[in-house]
Amino acid sequence: MVRHLRAEAHAGRMLPFIIEYQGRLAGQLTVAGITWGSMCSGHVGYWIDQSVAGRGVMPTAVALAVDHCFRTVGLHRVEVCIRPENLPSRRVVEKLGFRQEGLRPRYLHIDGAWRDHLVYALTVEELSEGLLSRWHRTRPGASQK
Numbered sequence: 001m002v003r004h005l006r007a008e009a010h011a012g013r014m015l016p017f018i019i020e021y022q023g024r025l026a027g028q029l030t031v032a033g034i035t036w037g038s039m040c041s042g043h044v045g046y047w048i049d050q051s052v053a054g055r056g057v058m059p060t061a062v063a064l065a066v067d068h069c070f071r072t073v074g075l076h077r078v079e080v081c082i083r084p085e086n087l088p089s090r091r092v093v094e095k096l097g098f099r100q101e102g103l104r105p106r107y108l109h110i111d112g113a114w115r116d117h118l119v120y121a122l123t124v125e126e127l128s129e130g131l132l133s134r135w136h137r138t139r140p141g142a143s144q145k
């Protein structure tokens with residue numbers, strides 16, 4: 001897996017990250033399928049260890065990755081495709097203000113069948129501030145100053 005991620009990264013098609021929480025490996029976030037030309041887009045995938053789920057780690061990681069993609073890498077659009085029944089993952093992008101674009105029927109082959117996916121996306125024009133600072137300002141429990 002690491003060999004594959006490194007090869008894709010060297011080819012400029014992927015940004016593979018690991019997520020550390022309190023000093024240990026807790027998950028992965030990958031920006032894959034990076035396409036340049038008139039598209040300048042990539043799609044984000046992620047998972048987090050069950051033992052640290054529910055603490056806002058993944059929204060923070062996605063916000064960091066999106067800011068990096070828009071500000072440093074130069075992408076214009078980032079999308080996340082999520083199975084409709086995956087409510088925790090939908091909450092991650094909804095809390096971050098991703099726009100839902102619609103349903104892609106039978107989009108990915110997962111667990112032995114072609115599964116529908118909802119598409120969520122952000123383009124750089126939709127962020128007047130960094131996504132991380134917006135998340136810190138709006139996340140549940142953030143102080144309203």
Ligand SMILES: CC(C)(COP(=O)(O)OP(=O)(O)OC[C@H]1O[C@@H](n2cnc3c(N)ncnc32)[C@H](O)[C@@H]1OP(=O)(O)O)[C@@H](O)C(=O)NCCC(=O)NCCS
Nearest residue numbers: 046047048053054055056057058059081082088089091092
């Ligand atoms: C989706 C996932 C990455 C969310 O990461 P996270 O760091 O737990 O994200 P959050 O802390 O923002 O929690 C998101 C939602 O998970 C649910 N949740 C809360 N506590 C939880 C727990 N202890 N265990 C599992 N889910 C929990 C809640 O619905 C929460 O939404 P809320 O904030 O509105 O209550 C994680 O659940 C995961 O790795 N799932 C399996 C892999 C996967 O589905 N990847 C995405 C494929 S598109």
